[in-house]
Amino acid sequence: MSSTGTSTPAGGLDLSLLKITRNPAPGVLPPSNTLVFGQTPTDHMLTVEWNLGTGFEAPEIKPYGPLSLDPSASVLHYSTTMFEGMKAYKDKNGVARLFRPNKNMERFNDGAARMGFPAVDGEVFTELIKKLVDVDEHWIPTDPGCSLYIRPTMIGTKAGLGVTASTSVLLYVILSPAGPYYASGRKPISLLASTEHTRAFPGGTGNRKFGLNYAGGIVPQTQAAKLGYNQILWLLGERHMLTEVGMMNLFVSFRRPDGTVELVTPPLADLILPGVTRDSVLCLARAHADPTTPFRIAGFPEKLVVSERELYMSDLVAAQANGTLAEIFGTGTAAILLAVERIGYMNSDLKIPTGADGMGPLATALLREIEGRQIGEIESEWSVIV
Amino acid sequence: MSSTGTSTPAGGLDLSLLKITRNPAPGVLPPSNTLVFGQTPTDHMLTVEWNLGTGFEAPEIKPYGPLSLDPSASVLHYSTTMFEGMKAYKDKNGVARLFRPNKNMERFNDGAARMGFPAVDGEVFTELIKKLVDVDEHWIPTDPGCSLYIRPTMIGTKAGLGVTASTSVLLYVILSPAGPYYASGRKPISLLASTEHTRAFPGGTGNRKFGLNYAGGIVPQTQAAKLGYNQILWLLGERHMLTEVGMMNLFVSFRRPDGTVELVTPPLADLILPGVTRDSVLCLARAHADPTTPFRIAGFPEKLVVSERELYMSDLVAAQANGTLAEIFGTGTAAILLAVERIGYMNSDLKIPTGADGMGPLATALLREIEGRQIGEIESEWSVIV
Numbered sequence A, B: 001m002s003s004t005g006t007s008t009p010a011g012g013l014d015l016s017l018l019k020i021t022r023n024p025a026p027g028v029l030p031p032s033n034t035l036v037f038g039q040t041p042t043d044h045m046l047t048v049e050w051n052l053g054t055g056f057e058a059p060e061i062k063p064y065g066p067l068s069l070d071p072s073a074s075v076l077h078y079s080t081t082m083f084e085g086m087k088a089y090k091d092k093n094g095v096a097r098l099f100r101p102n103k104n105m106e107r108f109n110d111g112a113a114r115m116g117f118p119a120v121d122g123e124v125f126t127e128l129i130k131k132l133v134d135v136d137e138h139w140i141p142t143d144p145g146c147s148l149y150i151r152p153t154m155i156g157t158k159a160g161l162g163v164t165a166s167t168s169v170l171l172y173v174i175l176s177p178a179g180p181y182y183a184s185g186r187k188p189i190s191l192l193a194s195t196e197h198t199r200a201f202p203g204g205t206g207n208r209k210f211g212l213n214y215a216g217g218i219v220p221q222t223q224a225a226k227l228g229y230n231q232i233l234w235l236l237g238e239r240h241m242l243t244e245v246g247m248m249n250l251f252v253s254f255r256r257p258d259g260t261v262e263l264v265t266p267p268l269a270d271l272i273l274p275g276v277t278r279d280s281v282l283c284l285a286r287a288h289a290d291p292t293t294p295f296r297i298a299g300f301p302e303k304l305v306v307s308e309r310e311l312y313m314s315d316l317v318a319a320q321a322n323g324t325l326a327e328i329f330g331t332g333t334a335a336i337l338l339a340v341e342r343i344g345y346m347n348s349d350l351k352i353p354t355g356a357d358g359m360g361p362l363a364t365a366l367l368r369e370i371e372g373r374q375i376g377e378i379e380s381e382w383s384v385i386v
Helices: A076-077 A101-115 A122-135 A213-224 A277-291 A313-322 A361-374 B075-080 B101-115 B122-133 B217-228 B276-289 B313-322 B361-374
Strands: A044-051 A061-063 A067-069 A081-083 A086-090 A095-098 A149-157 A170-177 A189-194 A233-235 A241-245 A248-255 A263-265 A304-306 A325-332 A338-346 A348-349 A383-385 B045-049 B061-063 B067-069 B079-085 B084-091 B094-101 B145-154 B168-178 B189-194 B231-236 B241-245 B247-257 B261-265 B304-308 B323-332 B336-345 B347-353 B384-385
Touching: A044 A122, A061 A122, A076 A149, A076 B075, A076 B145, A081 A095, A081 A101, A081 B075, A095 A122, A095 A361, A101 A149, A101 B217, A122 A149, A122 A170, A170 B101, A189 A213, A213 A233, A213 B075, A213 B101, A241 B336, A248 A277, A263 A277, A277 A304, A277 A325, A277 A338, A277 A361, A313 A325, A313 A338, A313 A348, A325 A361, A338 A361, A338 B094, A348 B247, B045 B122, B075 B145, B079 B101, B094 B122, B094 B361, B101 B122, B101 B145, B101 B276, B122 B145, B122 B168, B217 B231, B247 B276, B261 B276, B276 B304, B276 B323, B276 B336, B276 B361, B313 B323, B313 B336, B313 B347, B323 B361, B336 B361
Parallel strands: A189 A233, A189 A338, A263 A304, B189 B231, B189 B336, B261 B304
Antiparallel strands: A044 A061, A044 A170, A067 B067, A081 A149, A086 A095, A086 A149, A095 A383, A149 A170, A233 A241, A241 A248, A248 A263, A248 A325, A325 A338, A338 A348, B045 B061, B045 B168, B079 B145, B084 B094, B084 B145, B094 B384, B145 B168, B231 B241, B241 B247, B247 B261, B247 B323, B323 B336, B336 B347
């Protein structure tokens, strides 16, 4: 058992204690074109209980089924919940692969510290996730653009209504086979720039994968959909600083006078989720931009400059007006990458260039590179064999 | 069945369908001095399921016990949870009373609309809560300062990982006998003014009783306790605007040159929880201040001016330095009213006047008036007989 890397309390996660109880009535993977995101649980789940003092109990893989929670459990009243989003893919040899699981483990433990939850040994937790994926391996769809979505979750289970750090938690992982995120496929999306609702703010926890960052967005999202927009473009403050796109990180590219393309994403601070896909895009774009590395993003011959800097709606409006706005896209584990074609802002619509097939050249090239690495068609250290 | 007041979907809350299953092994109310806030469930709970389309099912009062939730339930991933805090008291005739339940119902429905949850008929829900309190009536402690804490809760139970409005919810109510909120009794508290963490922000949901407003405060609160402070004083923005005190509303009083006392609390906007105790303090203070009403707060002979206005740390520092700072206190259902004696700010401590017995004259008079009304010693429309 490895116990390095993160600080664990007495009783760290122990792979050697894993107990597997097979589902006596296993299900069948539905056809990919019938899959709705996150709606199809697989046969099994992983659960590990933790208590202050005794630490983590033995991990269990067991049939997917309901959790039993005290009606006063911390998560039900004070939203002590955090999660991760990961995916498993099958390569052309039928081997299951994860994508950069170490990044998810880093973020999970950063979040745990902020939530007052125990740290988990990221290497052991990854091994446990691999075991779960292995047990439900026949649930990984193999059609193009499909994967098995993995949802590691940690919830505060302490009974009692005092608002204090939860002295017991449940760490668990569930799986759900996923088709392409949007039923419409890779069609570019429209955004409503919200001047009314705010997702994250300085001094808050918008940079964490906490459940609490999502509940407040549900009604605004419903309102945006009624107005004909796919997602919310989240702004901050009176200057309308751009932060995130629905549940994705935001990228904007500009064509500069010297002929180069500047790819911009807002800096993390405590506002922006450190997305694994965001980081992957930045890594690829920076390598492409760096003349001392041989790497170039296939299919994108132009020179790139990469910036993490603040962006305001006035920047978009100006660039759109003077023709220097090149592309806008969102990135996230569930959707990978989606181009934006239209932004509703202050009662008018800003048209965004998207290219002939609905996705600009940089977005297209980045998506191909990342998907290639995820399914193992392009060799990289990012792909980890289950 | 009443169905007026709030908009309800098909299948509103129906009191006539209430089913009561008695706990076969009822417990015994522990001695008041052993009670820890929210740690002692009573014998029963109220549950009502709701589904989009069919509306609310029959309400049930049944033995307190665990809830069964799908591992992908909305509340566990996206923090779709909201609650209320209320109390039942026994008057000197042994009659159980609630305090201004209509205010809790108003706030509950405001929150439900913002969360994408169904509205409840506030009158019917209050009747259901009365039934529950009646069934567990022997759990209301009668020692001074004691009460039965009531926790109405609504959680999103929809299974599935898409971030959408929950198409099924569980409305439930649990009870817990409560001694005085703080073990230390009515001793004044100390606050750490946080310049690092923010509780609420413009465009957010800080004015709702949502679980999501609480999780982010747990670690800051733990850090403040380690530094010797009882609670966090939540500030906003670079000018350090005062918002709330831990889980209470904030009141500050100043002595003005004309000899009157100004009682100030921050305006609600979308930052401040519309506390029932906050509203009660404002109602009492405004009636006291109004020369056209006969009401005066007993034991407080001074002239009052009441303001809902923004307050900044610089206001407190200046008033403390020039001797015009009179009192600071927090209000909330759980604690009712607690005086503040010390605020840690920018590495130094601001001493706040508290009077000889640890609570200033206005706080003392307000607490006596509100407690008197809660337990029915002072006749008022605010007290509602169960």
